[in-house]
Amino acid sequence: MSTCSTSGARPVGALLAGGLGTWAGVRPALVAGACLLVVPCVVLARSPLRALRHMPGVAPASGDAA
Template structure:
């Protein structure tokens, strides 16, 4: 789940870069380079303000997950988990050596 979340985050931030570059160029053309750089610097403070005002600041340890999502301990299971077996076609080739012909 963490890998999926990281992939989505990377995809969103990478995808926003061309749009941000276009907007930054338009803003620099419209109001000038120095004011555009100042505006960009001030926009970097927005996440800092959001985090400073959020309850994350007071968090000292990770909260416990809800009780319904906890998996059962392995000792509570009565039988070992079953592993699915791959299905082989009747005409599946058994010889997988490179360049070998199994005829």
């Protein structure tokens, strides 16, 4: 499902990026794209996933020292 949704979003993103590049110029479009690439990193850094050491609902292996 994830591959299908990301593959389907690529043409839409390309169309939006082309429109932004035409409307605002190439440099602002590239800066906007670079800023948007930082968003997932910020979301993951602020999420509780950083503290997750084991998969929820799965017992750790017997050799693990938690």
